Amino acid sequence: MNIETFILQMAQLAKKASIRMSRCDTEAKNRALIRLADRIEREASFLKAENQRDLDGAAKAGLSKAMMDRLTLKEATLESMAKGLRDVAGLEDPVGAVVKTWMRPNGIQVSRVRIPLGVIGIIYESRPNVTVDAAALCLKAGNAVILRGGSESQHSNTALAAVIGKALEEAGLPGDAVQVIPVSDRKAVLAMLQAEEFIDLIIPRGGEGLIRFVAQNSRIPVLKHYKGVCHVYVDDGADLTMAKKICLNAKVQRPGVCNAMETLLVHQAIADAFLPEMAAQFREAGVEIRGCPKTCRILPLAKAAKEEDWPAEYLDLILAVKVVSGMDDAIDHITRYGSNHTDAIVTCDYSRARRFVREVDSSVVLVNASTRFNDGGQLGLGAEIGISTSKLHAFGPMGLEELTTTKFVVFGNGQVRTE
Amino acid sequence: MNIETFILQMAQLAKKASIRMSRCDTEAKNRALIRLADRIEREASFLKAENQRDLDGAAKAGLSKAMMDRLTLKEATLESMAKGLRDVAGLEDPVGAVVKTWMRPNGIQVSRVRIPLGVIGIIYESRPNVTVDAAALCLKAGNAVILRGGSESQHSNTALAAVIGKALEEAGLPGDAVQVIPVSDRKAVLAMLQAEEFIDLIIPRGGEGLIRFVAQNSRIPVLKHYKGVCHVYVDDGADLTMAKKICLNAKVQRPGVCNAMETLLVHQAIADAFLPEMAAQFREAGVEIRGCPKTCRILPLAKAAKEEDWPAEYLDLILAVKVVSGMDDAIDHITRYGSNHTDAIVTCDYSRARRFVREVDSSVVLVNASTRFNDGGQLGLGAEIGISTSKLHAFGPMGLEELTTTKFVVFGNGQVRTE
Numbered sequence: 086m087n088i089e090t091f092i093l094q095m096a097q098l099a100k101k102a103s104i105r106m107s108r109c110d111t112e113a114k115n116r117a118l119i120r121l122a123d124r125i126e127r128e129a130s131f132l133k134a135e136n137q138r139d140l141d142g143a144a145k146a147g148l149s150k151a152m153m154d155r156l157t158l159k160e161a162t163l164e165s166m167a168k169g170l171r172d173v174a175g176l177e178d179p180v181g182a183v184v185k186t187w188m189r190p191n192g193i194q195v196s197r198v199r200i201p202l203g204v205i206g207i208i209y210e211s212r213p214n215v216t217v218d219a220a221a222l223c224l225k226a227g228n229a230v231i232l233r234g235g236s237e238s239q240h241s242n243t244a245l246a247a248v249i250g251k252a253l254e255e256a257g258l259p260g261d262a263v264q265v266i267p268v269s270d271r272k273a274v275l276a277m278l279q280a281e282e283f284i285d286l287i288i289p290r291g292g293e294g295l296i297r298f299v300a301q302n303s304r305i306p307v308l309k310h311y312k313g314v315c316h317v318y319v320d321d322g323a324d325l326t327m328a329k330k331i332c333l334n335a336k337v338q339r340p341g342v343c344n345a346m347e348t349l350l351v352h353q354a355i356a357d358a359f360l361p362e363m364a365a366q367f368r369e370a371g372v373e374i375r376g377c378p379k380t381c382r383i384l385p386l387a388k389a390a391k392e393e394d395w396p397a398e399y400l401d402l403i404l405a406v407k408v409v410s411g412m413d414d415a416i417d418h419i420t421r422y423g424s425n426h427t428d429a430i431v432t433c434d435y436s437r438a439r440r441f442v443r444e445v446d447s448s449v450v451l452v453n454a455s456t457r458f459n460d461g462g463q464l465g466l467g468a469e470i471g472i473s474t475s476k477l478h479a480f481g482p483m484g485l486e487e488l489t490t491t492k493f494v495v496f497g498n499g500q501v502r503t504e
Numbered sequence: 505m506n507i508e509t510f511i512l513q514m515a516q517l518a519k520k521a522s523i524r525m526s527r528c529d530t531e532a533k534n535r536a537l538i539r540l541a542d543r544i545e546r547e548a549s550f551l552k553a554e555n556q557r558d559l560d561g562a563a564k565a566g567l568s569k570a571m572m573d574r575l576t577l578k579e580a581t582l583e584s585m586a587k588g589l590r591d592v593a594g595l596e597d598p599v600g601a602v603v604k605t606w607m608r609p610n611g612i613q614v615s616r617v618r619i620p621l622g623v624i625g626i627i628y629e630s631r632p633n634v635t636v637d638a639a640a641l642c643l644k645a646g647n648a649v650i651l652r653g654g655s656e657s658q659h660s661n662t663a664l665a666a667v668i669g670k671a672l673e674e675a676g677l678p679g680d681a682v683q684v685i686p687v688s689d690r691k692a693v694l695a696m697l698q699a700e701e702f703i704d705l706i707i708p709r710g711g712e713g714l715i716r717f718v719a720q721n722s723r724i725p726v727l728k729h730y731k732g733v734c735h736v737y738v739d740d741g742a743d744l745t746m747a748k749k750i751c752l753n754a755k756v757q758r759p760g761v762c763n764a765m766e767t768l769l770v771h772q773a774i775a776d777a778f779l780p781e782m783a784a785q786f787r788e789a790g791v792e793i794r795g796c797p798k799t800c801r802i803l804p805l806a807k808a809a810k811e812e813d814w815p816a817e818y819l820d821l822i823l824a825v826k827v828v829s830g831m832d833d834a835i836d837h838i839t840r841y842g843s844n845h846t847d848a849i850v851t852c853d854y855s856r857a858r859r860f861v862r863e864v865d866s867s868v869v870l871v872n873a874s875t876r877f878n879d880g881g882q883l884g885l886g887a888e889i890g891i892s893t894s895k896l897h898a899f900g901p902m903g904l905e906e907l908t909t910t911k912f913v914v915f916g917n918g919q920v921r922t923e
Contacts, residue, residue, distance in 0.1 A: 306896040327918040334920035454916030476909040478897040490895040497873030499746040501753035
């Protein structure tokens with residue numbers, strides 16, 4: 086059988102499983118999640134043995150220490166997987182929720198009711214814990230899922246899929262509701278991206294290259310963000326102690342993630358008072374500063390920023406700094422170079438706070454808080470399957486609700502349309 | 505300038521205009537809608553003269569009487585356009601609505617706030633009133649819009665665009681917020697579908713051919729429905745008088761639209777009691793019946809249905825009829841041949857009503873009401889820009905809310921992330 090046919094058959098099985106999933110109750114889904122948690126603990130040695138095969142392959146292929154680390158299923162990784170599953174079991178089931186109900190003059194009652202999306206395809210890179218985390222969220226929202234992890238973690242993912250399948254069937258759910266593509270051929274991804282008849286949504290998770298490849302080749306809707314070029318704007322009259330705390334957190338607490346600050350914008354009226362001390366804190370934290378000419382005049386140790394620094398997502402201890410003339414300048418800069426991901430203002434001014442919130446077109450806009458809060462868990466969604474910076478369907482962190490849609494349900498007693 | 509560059513420039517202007525639109529208040533948008541209504545009345549003779557140029561061209565090209573009719577801007581068409589605009593001005597503005605607000609344990613306040621989508625591309629066939637109706641809804645939801653109508657209505661659409669632009673600028677809004685593509689070259693549509701950097705959503709309105717062309721060539725998300733193969737299932741024990749009224753309405757009130765019934769499913773236990781009288785009513789209304797073998801035994805005048813009748817969208821006075829053995833059979837038939845558009849059950853049974861509503865995967869599912877209610881106006885959305893049968897972003901009729909998305913707004917007082 087060629088790979089395209091094989092993937093199409095997987096997708097068909099997923100579609101069938103998704104119909105059963107959409108009709109099953111919360112209890113059955115939670116039972117499956119808890120059984121899966123138990124099984125992951127019980128079958129730890131099997132999972133670690135399969136993971137070791139990936140690690141052996143990765144060592145031969147000369148993967149970096151950091152990559153090897155991400156690939157390893159440690160005891161603690163398995164424990165946190167199991168805990169994650171029990172947490173998802175504890176989350177509220179979005180399916181069946183009545184979002185709104187109203188009556189029409191003719192007496193029909195109209196409701197919008199939450200339903201699963203159907204079949205979700207997830208394409209991701211090396212970390213095998215995504216296999217379990219993503220599957221759990223898709224299942225809880227009543228969907229079937231097809232997972233395609235990195236080729237380095239093929240054995241780990243296939244082993245996890247086997248364990249997931251057993252847990253699903255134990256709980257009376259269709260084993261095909263979670264399938265892992267067992268080949269690393271890129272043709273498999275392409276075939277998946279063309280199976281629009283059976284797959285309802287694709288979520289790519291990984292570097293910009295992977296995401297662009299998926300977006301460019303998919304005939305199925307894709308929820309994605311390419312990058313997070315996040316800004317903090319420190320306004321004239323801001324509480325500078327607060328500003329320093331927020332900026333330091335936004336830049337250094339975890340510089341390698343998409344919600345870390347990449348560019349700091351400072352109002353010219355406070356630049357002299359703010360930047361030297363801020364820069365000292367950054368220096369202590371190992372942050373390299375690349376500044377606009379005004380910044381460099383205030384901070385003689387700063388490197389000069391080039392044009393390519395303004396749209397850069399460093400994901401590293403590097404920060405672009407620009408002194409701006411005020412709100413207009415700050416918002417224009419964000420509109421031009423930002424990525425619609427996360428932007429914050431530090432201000433004490435009521436109307437400028439309101440204006441920033443209204444005019445900055447990002448999925449999460451913050452006043453006097455760190456950009457690092459753009460995260461499903463931190464914002465209280467309970468979980469996160471990814472972050473979207475495109476506006477269709479979801480904008481910002483996506484939790485369980487974003488893995489569902491709504492249908493209209495109409496109850497009548499014989500009404501017909503007359504005009 | 506080649507056509508691709510030209511379209512890209514239009515899209516860029518639209519993006520710029522969309523930023524201004526997203527920041528303007530409800531009053532300005534309503535003012536523009538009302539000025540436009542006034543202008544359409546005032547400039548009726550100009551609009552009719554331009555429309556006459558299209559009609560002359562269409563007559564030469566030998567367009568059918570029905571097509572000519574759809575193309576004509578009569579006095580009544582213009583009046584209903586103006587009325588429609590004043591109605592849209594009266595609708596609630598979705599932008600800025602706070603969908604939900606909650607506090608996190610660390611004291612940040614998180615809200616989801618409704619914002620416009622950005623730039624919407626609408627591709628439609630001959631009727632020029634779509635130009636004004638669609639533009640009005642996009643504007644009210646704070647978006648910019650690029651319209652591409654049929655080549656037959658090129659002069660009418662360009663004239664309407666000029667009038668719209670004047671009304672927008674009179675109201676202090678950017679004239680580029682509504683643009684009509686002034687060429688009928690198909691390359692223009694292709695270029696539009698590739699402008700993903702500037703256009704956020706494409707809505708095609710027209711026949712299945714147009715919609716498939718758009719879906720297959722778009723790099724931008726598309727909201728669409730291919731067809732409406734709508735079912736009514738008359739259950740065992742249903743109120744047969746109600747069933748006849750609903751089925752007649754669903755089939756004949758307006759047979760050429762997507763929410764008309766195309767297949768009638770009848771429980772075997774009531775087929776003998778129900779079908780002969782129902783068929784007599786259909787015969788009187790000029791409906792041709794194509795039945796399964798059991799139907800044909802009960803209705804000797806019925807034609808025999810072929811396999812291709814079950815997935816057919818006749819859009820005409822033709823009806824496929826199948827006798828089913830019960831709920832399982834009915835739901836399986838709908839799952840297999842339906843189009844996720846609109847399906848109804850007529851029943852007196854509580855648990856079968858609940859089961860139908862839960863298991864039928866259509867954008868609008870009705871109990872004891874006509875399929876003809878799948879319509880934004882009828883369901884109380886205030887207006888309708890189209891119907892979606894794909895599940896991402898919108899499923900079912902789309903009103904003003906579906907032309908928006910939400911962003912997260914976070915208010916803090918210095919919070920940073922600690923873990």
